Amino acid sequence: MSSDDAAQLWKLNQRLLTVVMNSCADTFDELGLETKEFFVLDEVDTCQYPAALAAKLMIPKASVTMYLRSLVAKGLVRREIDDQDLRRHRLATTDRGREVRQRALDALAAEFAIIMGRLDQRDRDELRRLLHALLDPS
Amino acid sequence: MSSDDAAQLWKLNQRLLTVVMNSCADTFDELGLETKEFFVLDEVDTCQYPAALAAKLMIPKASVTMYLRSLVAKGLVRREIDDQDLRRHRLATTDRGREVRQRALDALAAEFAIIMGRLDQRDRDELRRLLHALLDPS
């Protein structure tokens, strides 16, 4: 594989993600969710703590502080005291937070499906197979 | 494909691209290139004009103005008068611009190739075909 070849694939892939994300913008707006906030909300339950979120999402700690402040203000996430380590803020999504997250994920999946609709069934299966081959750490 | 499955695929893909991009950060630094600037530099020759760049990259016109200003200041891109339409700035990479772009693409490809290595040549070609079909609905 030539160098330009790999880079081109990278760019196409990047473009695909951007297109899908842009398509979700309206739904996210209705949910009152900023794009960046969504990524944080989505990982709150699996990461539990701000530091872990920053590491997982590869964004600065200062940014996590901001997104969390907004999510808490919106009532989508709540902070709890961690009795084991008073420095840490244990995080958890609220009921409403879970609902919003699910709606956002559905929107993302729906838009992805629309784009995928440009392919016929055979090609969709093929693309999914290739992406899985790339992404699954198997 | 279930809704969550599609979203999961999307998120994995997003993560993959971020990791690759982060891996390139040092090289880009050495080249004196900001990440966002790179995307602009990379498309200058194919898009020719700022408006086309904004559309292709899906970023605001105002941002394109800024990135171009920086690229021009660094001597990587130059603006020319378009005799056909005096509103437009025809853009072109300089010799140094082409060199820097190639180095950046090489870095990107090198990192991405590690992942792409999971596919054989036939599958990579297939993947590119499918991504093109998705993104260039001709």
Place this chain on the structure above:
DNA sequence: TCGTGTTTGTTCAGTATCGAACTAACATGG
């Protein structure tokens, strides 16, 4: 118990980004 070194999350200040308004240059219809 200290002293020293980490880690956690926040704050602050400087930079980056971008929506909206703007100017200049075309295009089209009359």
Place this chain on the structure above:
DNA sequence: CCATGTTAGTTCGATACTGAACAAACACGA
């Protein structure tokens, strides 16, 4: 030729982001 509408690129003001410094809490060997 003019009126009207559209498009190209820039500027400006307001917001978003983040590196660096910070305070608090932990860890652990001496």
